[in-house]
Amino acid sequence: MRLRTLLLGLVGLAAVCAIAAGAVFLGAFQTSAVSADIDEPLTQDEMAALAERGAYVTTLADCYACHTAPGGAPWAGGLPFKTPFGTIYSTNISPDEEHGIGGWSRADFHRSLRDGVAKGGVHLYPAMPYASYRKMTPEDIDAVYAYLMTRAPMPVANRENDLAFPFNIRQTLTFWNLLNLPSEGTVASDPDRSDLWNRGRYIVDALAHCGECHTPRNAMQGMEESEYLKGAVMEGVEAPDITKEGLTRMGFDAPLLARFMQTGLSAQGSMTDRMFEVVHFSTQYMNEDDLDAMAAYLFDLDAMPEEPAAPPAPSPVEVSPELAQTARATYLNLCSGCHGAEGKGIPNVAVPLATNASLRLESPRNFLQTVLHGIPALDFPGLARMQPMPGFAGELDDEAVADLANWMRARWGGQEPDVTAEDVANMRRRAGE
Structure with a gap:
């Protein structure tokens, strides 16, 4: 047993060495989207002038949502992202010298957003969307950098990722970048479009x-x-x-x-x-x-239309009388109190269902998730809000959920009634994993 363990360890070590060596070799072929002049630091006056605009650019880039965990310090990271290879946690991007980006240069910041390589040559995981940020203009990246450097430093340590081998070896991301990172940087404007x-x-x-x-x-x-x-x-x-x-x-x-x-x-x-x-x-x-x-x-338009013109509702799909009777009874008992007998909803209580986008999707996934697990109360911009919707995983068996989905999707979404009890059972099982 000890010999087998030793051999497996040696094989694993050899694999790591091969991956690292290959990544270093292939890294020589990876091109940076960052120009050499970015090595020149910004002056304090330039930073101050950029920071105000940077607040808006940072908002458009949605940085706060990913780099602030619920109940956590702003910009201090810690938000988990579940991937097929394990859990990745967002990092501290406050200007803290030890845990954040306080010691990062302008060039360090540009290379992290556009090349996916942080200060010190540390590869970032693509849960940070640098494949898209690579297309940002240098001016916008400067603005984000200037704004973040005006935030309060947060002395919060970064959480360790929980990733399986070999995905926990950051250098392997050299391969990923070569295969998936766009070769070009900022996309030029199309002169034929508005x-x-x-x-x-x-x-x-x-x-x-x-x-x-x-x-x-x-x-x-x-x-x-x-x-x-x-x-x-x-x-x-x-x-x-x-x-x-x-x-x-x-x-x-x-x-x-x-x-x-x-x-x-x-x-x-x-x-x-x-x-x-x-x-x-x-x-x-x-x-x-x-x-x-x-x-x-x-919508591939060069100008916005003057008047809204929502598409017509999909035509209802016929279902069997037995399904309609059974599912409608379930709907009236559990759903109509909030969504109305005809699915029109109640403002600030529950959304309409007769015009609901989730019922028009080809996949029933989102609808099934909602029926089984519910939705918390949500406050929207202004004074609008929606009451919490309870999950019915404990109230309805798989057949009843499938019947409800088929009836509602056929009636209001124009979808074929093809959801099965097995589909619902699979959703329950995946939720418990």
């Missing part, structure tokens, strides 16, 4: 890094560019298709989407999970022009 469209592309692709959640991942967890913005599963929840086709299917047009990104509420439902945090910390503070630009780009 300023509005180009601004929207820059916000969506770089600052707001929408593709990081809404684009499917390959086996190496890089974004599948051929499936750009067509939806992906993140931490058990579906980040839906936000292409023009996907948004239209959910019931949005460009003006409605811009308003939804600002308020988090619409006839199509409410923002939940990570997207609630995006609205709470980022998009509610975006100016009207930038909200319009995002929506225009996602």
Whole structure:
């Protein structure tokens, strides 16, 4: 046994050495998006002038939401991200000298955001969306750097990641970068498109890094560019298709989407999970022009339409009388008190269901998650709020949940009634893992 353990240890050591050696060799071929002039530090006057603008750019980039854990110190990190390879914790980006970025130069900061390599040559995990931030302009990165350096230092130690071998070896990210990091830096404006469209592309692709959640991942967890913005599963929840086709299917047009990104509420439902945090910390503070630009780009428009024109509701799909009777009884008993007998919802209590985007998605994942596990009370911009929705995992068996999903998705989402009890059982099992 001891000999076997020794041999396994030697094999593991050899694998680590091979990975490290290969990464060092391949690192020579990795190109940086950071120009040499960034090594020149900014003056104090330049930093002061940039900081005010940097507050807005940092908000668009949604840095606070990821680098502040619930109940934790601002900018001090500690927020967990569950990945297929283990848990990664966000880091302290306050200007603390020991634990944060207080000792980072301008060049250190640029290389972390654009190359994924922090001070001292430490590779960052792509849970930090440097593949998207790589497209930011140097001027915007300078602004973020200047703003963060005006925050209060937070002497909070960074949490250790919990990753399986060999993903706990940071140098292996050299391979990841070579395969998945865009070779180019900031994307040039398209002269054939409007300023509005180009601004929207820059916000969506770089600052707001929408593709990081809404684009499917390959086996190496890089974004599948051929499936750009067509939806992906993140931490058990579906980040839906936000292409023009996907948004239209959910019931949005460009003006409605811009308003939804600002308020988090619409006839199509409410923002939940990570997207609630995006609205709470980022998009509610975006100016009207930038909200319009995002929506225009996602709908591939060069100008916003003067009047909203929401797509028509999908046609109901017929279900068996037995299913309709059983599921409607469940709905009336458990759901109608808040959502109404006809699914119209109650303001500041529950969202409408008759126009709800989650029922129009091809996958029932998000709807099943909500029925089983509920949603906490949420406060939205302004005075709007939604009451908590309880989960019904203990009230309904798998067959009843499947019946409810099939009836509601067919009636209000135009989806075929193809959810099975096994699908529900799988959702329960994954939630318990």
